[in-house]
Amino acid sequence: MRRDRFKKDTTAKNYYEDRFYVAPQSPKFDVLGSKFEDDLKALDGLVLNSYVEFDQMVVFVDKNDNLKALEKLKEFGYEILSELSGVDFIHQRGGIEVFYQLLSIKHKRRARVKCFVKNGEFLQSATSLYKSANWAERELYDMMGVWIENHPNLKRILMPDDWYGHPLLKSYPLHGDEAAKWYEVDKIFGREYRDIVGEENRDSAFIDSKDTFNFSRIYHETEYGGVEPSEAYLQEYQEKGGVPFIKHATRDKFKILKKRR
Amino acid sequence: MAFHKVDYTKENGLPVVLTTVDKLVQWGRSNSLWAMSYGLACCAMEMMAAGGGRFDFDRFGTIFRASPKHSEVMIIAGTLTKKHAEFTRRLYDAMPEPKWVISMGSCANTGGMFNTYATVQGVDRVIPVDIYLPGCAPRPETLQYALMILQKKIRKETPRRKQKVKRVV
Numbered sequence: 422m423r424r425d426r427f428k429k430d431t432t433a434k435n436y437y438e439d440r441f442y443v444a445p446q447s448p449k450f451d452v453l454g455s456k457f458e459d460d461l462k463a464l465d466g467l468v469l470n471s472y473v474e475f476d477q478m479v480v481f482v483d484k485n486d487n488l489k490a491l492e493k494l495k496e497f498g499y500e501i502l503s504e505l506s507g508v509d510f511i512h513q514r515g516g517i518e519v520f521y522q523l524l525s526i527k528h529k530r531r532a533r534v535k536c537f538v539k540n541g542e543f544l545q546s547a548t549s550l551y552k553s554a555n556w557a558e559r560e561l562y563d564m565m566g567v568w569i570e571n572h573p574n575l576k577r578i579l580m581p582d583d584w585y586g587h588p589l590l591k592s593y594p595l596h597g598d599e600a601a602k603w604y605e606v607d608k609i610f611g612r613e614y615r616d617i618v619g620e621e622n623r624d625s626a627f628i629d630s631k632d633t634f635n636f637s638r639i640y641h642e643t644e645y646g647g648v649e650p651s652e653a654y655l656q657e658y659q660e661k662g663g664v665p666f667i668k669h670a671t672r673d674k675f676k677i678l679k680k681r682r
Numbered sequence: 683m684a685f686h687k688v689d690y691t692k693e694n695g696l697p698v699v700l701t702t703v704d705k706l707v708q709w710g711r712s713n714s715l716w717a718m719s720y721g722l723a724c725c726a727m728e729m730m731a732a733g734g735g736r737f738d739f740d741r742f743g744t745i746f747r748a749s750p751k752h753s754e755v756m757i758i759a760g761t762l763t764k765k766h767a768e769f770t771r772r773l774y775d776a777m778p779e780p781k782w783v784i785s786m787g788s789c790a791n792t793g794g795m796f797n798t799y800a801t802v803q804g805v806d807r808v809i810p811v812d813i814y815l816p817g818c819a820p821r822p823e824t825l826q827y828a829l830m831i832l833q834k835k836i837r838k839e840t841p842r843r844k845q846k847v848k849r850v851v
Contacts, residue, residue, distance in 0.1 A: 579765075580800070581764065588799055588800070593799070595797075595799065596797065596799060597798070597799030597800070598799075601799045605764050605767035605802055606807065608767070608768050609771045609808060618807055621793075622803060623803065657834075658831070658833075660838065664837065665699055665701060665705075
């Protein structure tokens with residue numbers, strides 16, 4: 422009989438608890454009094470909120486002030502924009518939190534500028550300050566759907582130009598929407614071939630052992646349209662009787678090397 | 683050596699081979715399969731190894747070509763994304779007839795572990811495939827064996843000018 426060692430625990434525990442592991446918040450410190458004090462002062466008046474987390478300064482600015490803040494930090498010594506992306510908070514707060522990850526080689530420090538872009542709002546492009554923002558902003562637009570103003574070439578970068586939707590949004594289904602399901606068929610053959618080509622098989626556990634075209638059993642391999650042989654057989658390289666001019670190769674004459682030469 | 687001095691009973695019979703033109707053509711075709719180097723992901727490394735010295739595709743008459751117009755075999759080695767599917771079909775269409783396709787690895791066969799919005803769930807949705815090669819990633823000798831099976835398949839075909847339609851797509 423199985424031991425019921427968990428019974429005691431569950432009754433003692435609170436029934437209502439988080440279903441998933443919630444990571445504890447990382448410790449945050451005040452910027453004033455840290456080595457980032459001068460960095461924060463360079464941003465005079467623009468900062469909504471700030472703290473130091475994992476030895477990096479994080480500042481929140483208004484989304485209209487993002488260029489001003491980046492310009493001031495660049496003047497201060499943050500020469501490199503190493504990363505730019507967003508976090509989907511559409512469900513909680515109705516928008517996307519965009520972050521700019523900055524690196525200062527001069528001061529050997531990293532800082533992060535964050536701003537919140539609501540749905541339907543535009544964000545000013547940082548390409549005039551940092552060259553790396555060009556591709557990163559295109560990716561931000563492609564995957565999250567954030568519109569960037571004054572970008573020199575705002576078009577999709579990872580997904581095809583005619584792709585419907587923005588895949589990194591949390592509301593986007595992992596397997597893609599209806600348009601994604603038929604994308605390659607529509608594009609290559611046209612919509613009228615949907616019935617002939619068929620739907621994608623998204624069920625990775627699906628096995629039809631009678632379907633020898635999409636699923637062939639080992640030692641029962643058949644060609645398309647062929648009947649699966651009832652008895653197991655080994656695929657031979659040569660047909661019976663051999664091939665002209667080529668040495669007759671049979672399985673029993675194979676030589677297996679004991680070690681590499 | 684003078685003609686009359688050759689003992690044909692000892693030298694595998696007369697120096698004559700009788701065959702049909704069909705067989706001769708297909709034998710020739712099967713031993714000069716020029717493959718399009720079409721590496722998409724990790725399987726491409728195994729494909730490169732198969733082309734390299736230890737496994738040596740050249741001895742099968744298989745030479746990797748960079749142009750679809752020189753190639754008759756397309757080895758799809760890796761994950762095919764939906765963005766790329768259109769170009770794959772275009773390259774396949776640019777290849778002269780007759781042509782064959784080896785789908786190499788789980789990703790090319792069925793989408794593999796990438797059951798996602800951006801991956802084509804099997805290249806046979808886009809182009810007809812002759813040989814499905816299982817594995818993730820298959821070893822070079824597996825690719826070599828797939829090529830040998832393809833050679834056998836080609837030898838069995840009839841060399842008509844127009845190939846049979848493999849699949850209505």
